[in-house]
Each structure stands twice: as C-alpha cells, then as structure tokens.
Amino acid sequence: MASEEGPREGRSVQVRLIGADDWATYREVRLAALADTPEAFSSSLERERAFGEQTWRDRIAAAATFLAFLDDAPAGTVTVLGYEQNHNHGFTGAAHIVAMWVSPPARKRGIGRRLVSAALDQARSAGAPSAVLWVFEDNERAYGLYERMGFRATEFRDSPPGRPDDVEVLMVADLR
Numbered sequence: 001m002a003s004e005e006g007p008r009e010g011r012s013v014q015v016r017l018i019g020a021d022d023w024a025t026y027r028e029v030r031l032a033a034l035a036d037t038p039e040a041f042s043s044s045l046e047r048e049r050a051f052g053e054q055t056w057r058d059r060i061a062a063a064a065t066f067l068a069f070l071d072d073a074p075a076g077t078v079t080v081l082g083y084e085q086n087h088n089h090g091f092t093g094a095a096h097i098v099a100m101w102v103s104p105p106a107r108k109r110g111i112g113r114r115l116v117s118a119a120l121d122q123a124r125s126a127g128a129p130s131a132v133l134w135v136f137e138d139n140e141r142a143y144g145l146y147e148r149m150g151f152r153a154t155e156f157r158d159s160p161p162g163r164p165d166d167v168e169v170l171m172v173a174d175l176r
Helices: 020-036 045-049 053-061 111-125 140-148
Strands: 002-005 012-017 064-070 073-082 095-102 130-136 152-158 168-174
Touching: 012 111, 020 045, 020 053, 020 064, 020 073, 020 095, 064 111, 073 111, 095 111, 111 130, 111 140, 130 140, 140 168
Parallel strands: 095 130
Antiparallel strands: 002 012, 012 064, 064 073, 073 095, 130 168, 152 168
C-alpha cells in the first residue's frame, strides 16, 4: 500500500487494489456511497444491503477495485471493468471506470485524483488502449476532475431509466 502525505499537513492517504478478503471494508464504502449519492449509481442501498458475503467477494474478484484511505479510514472507491462491446460506442478494448466515489469528509483532498490515476494505471497495465466513463453533465466537479485527468467528452449522451432530465456524458481518455 502506497502512502503519501495528503494536501493538509499530517494527513496520510493510501490507495490500494483490494482483494476478496477486503469484502467487508468494500461493502462499508459501497453502502456509504449509495446512501450519500444514490442517484449516481445504477443500484440502490436497499438492494446492496441485502447482498451476502459471497456476492461481495464475487464482485471484487470480477474487476479491479480500489479503495482510498485517509488516515487509515476508508474514504473512497473506484472500479475498473473490461469494456463490453455490446454498448456500440466503438471503444473496442477500452477499460470502463465505474462506481467512483469519495466520502464527503475526504473531498477536496486529492483523493478523487488519486483514485482515477490508479484506475488509469490499472487500465494501462491491462493493455487497454483507452478508458471510458459516464458522468452526469451537471456534475461540474467530477466533470472537471475527469477533464484534468485527460478525459474528453464524446458525442454519446444517455439518461438513467425514468430520469430524462439527468443527462450523462460518455468521456474517453486515450492511454497510448
């Protein structure tokens, strides 16, 4: 686990790739994310609260999931998936970055940047030519972070089911 001084003196930030044995900590962070910003995820707190240990272990085993820690307390997460070609966006082989979240007390400390950087490094090491992610058009803070990290907006837009006014933008970052 790499440790760095945080933007405020004396604060330690670590970001690490987790394994199946980290399932309980990941569950804690994921449920906190769903409670904090339920509209940002394609799931619900009630649904995921009911998941058993094996479901959490399977999720972790199926993707590269990172947790961020601020002074040893869980502070955020991001997951990197293989990109499914059936999305028809033309980004063959791209990594798909999902489930990005930083806890409210840990925000504005560079943790989001560190999580995205870890996700991009993971995608590069897996040989992905690019990485894609969806971000809500009106989420200026996240949109700006992704642009600073090398993502650019594509022409693809979508809205979650039942939420036609909430527009998501597909962003892509070239990794080569």
